[in-house]
Amino acid sequence: MKYLMIAALALALLLPGGPAGAEPINLMLNWTPTADHSPFYYAKAxxxxxxxxxxxxxxVGKGSGVSSLKVGSGGSPFGIADLATALVARSKGADLVALMSIYANTGQTFYWLKSYGVNGVKDFPGHKIGNPPGDASRVMWPAFAKAAGIAPDAVSFVNVGPTAKIAALKSHTVDIISDFYNEHDLKLIEFGGDLGYLNWKDMGLNPYGNSLIVNGAFLQKNPKLVEDFVRITQKAYAACVADVTPCLKALLEQVSGLDEENQKRQWERIKFLMKDEFTTTKALGWIDGERMKKDYELVQTYLGMEKPFDVQTAFTTKMLDTSIKMDASKVKK
Incomplete structure (x- = not known):
């Protein structure tokens, strides 16, 4: 018995906490896990x-602003963040680089109830907008306000958790909420014809949305690991575009409190957000240099850059597998 105990102890000391020989790597999400994160759970499973x-x-994340700062400070090697928000963080000194776009189109959308006296963006002044402090819509609000022709201070913000937005709107705790377009169907089901909404793209603002980012120093030290991570992630997203069923199964097995039917509806919206001329022809997750210039100019014009930088240094497509492309045939029109 004594020898067995010694052998067991020796074996325990030899084995690492995770899989043998594997590098412990953290990915900080932008929000709580939902369908748009399911490829990560699927690839892990x-x-x-x-x-x-x-x-x-x-x-689990607490907003794109938070994930950008954590990745940028080296607190997490990888993260998910709204790309415009990540550019803001980079101008403040965050050491981060974008590796692949997940939302080629912005998912940022404002929702309201017409019965509250809001029928469009011109009615926003004097109303309360509910979202978390780190929400990308709050960070980028001055850009939206300028594009809409309203004063940035014409609204007030109320802190509302990501899972409490619908309840806050329903109870009239707030008059308007910001949310991602992938959650669109939940609001249609809840509010029907009383629901009003506006996607930022309809205002001429279409910066890249959720994207995979990496700490710059980590990228320099671990290029092969980063490339592997990106290509596995691409492969996972492509697999989920082809058939989301096993991806949602992996998500639901690892994350509690999610409704499967809602996640299926979300995924259909997510595929729409993933598709553009570059993700379907260059590579799934492709980041276009000209669009990035426009995103940089948008941030610089509306928010200002504390420390201007060359936007070409803020992203790379070198890690992407160009044989993996977004399948446009899987996107409903």
Whole structure:
């Protein structure tokens, strides 16, 4: 018995906390996990990251502003963030680089109830907008306000958690909420014809949305690991575009409190947000240099850059597998 105990102790000391030989890697999400994050859970469940020597931990996020700062400070090697928000963080000194777009189109959308006296953006002044402090819509609000022709201080913001937005709107705690377009169907079901909404794209503001970002220093030290991570993630998103069923199964097995039917509806909206001329012809997740220049100019014009930088240094497409493309045939018109 004594020898068995010694052998067991020796074995325990030899084994790392995660898979043997795998590097512990953290990914900080932008929000709580939903369908748009399911490819990460699917790839993890399939053992794809582990096979590449990556012991992945997925951390729940608290907004793109928070994930940008954590990745930019080295607190997490990888993260998900609204790309315009990430550019704001970079201008403040955050050391981060965008690796692939998830939302080629902005998912930022404002929702309101017509019965509250809001029938469009011109009615926003004097009303309360509910979202979390780190919400990308709050960070980028001055840009939206200028595009809409209203004063940035014409509204007040109320702190509302990401899962409490519909309840806050329904109870009239707030008059308007910001949310991603992938959650659109939940609001249609809840409010029907009383629901009003406006996607930022309809205002001429279409910066890249959720994107995979990496800490710059980590990228310099671990280019092969970063490339593996990006390509596995591309592969996972492509697999989920082809058939989301196993991806949602992996998500629901690892995250509690999600409704499967709602996640299916979300995924249909997400595919729409993923598709553009570059993700379908260049590579799934492609980031276009000219669009990035426009995004930089948008941030600089409306928010200002504390420390201007060359936007070409804020992203790279070198890690992408160009053989993996977004399948446009899977997107409903």
């Amino acid at each position: 399939q053992g794809w990251y582990e096979k590449a020597g990556i012991d992945l931990t997925i951390e």
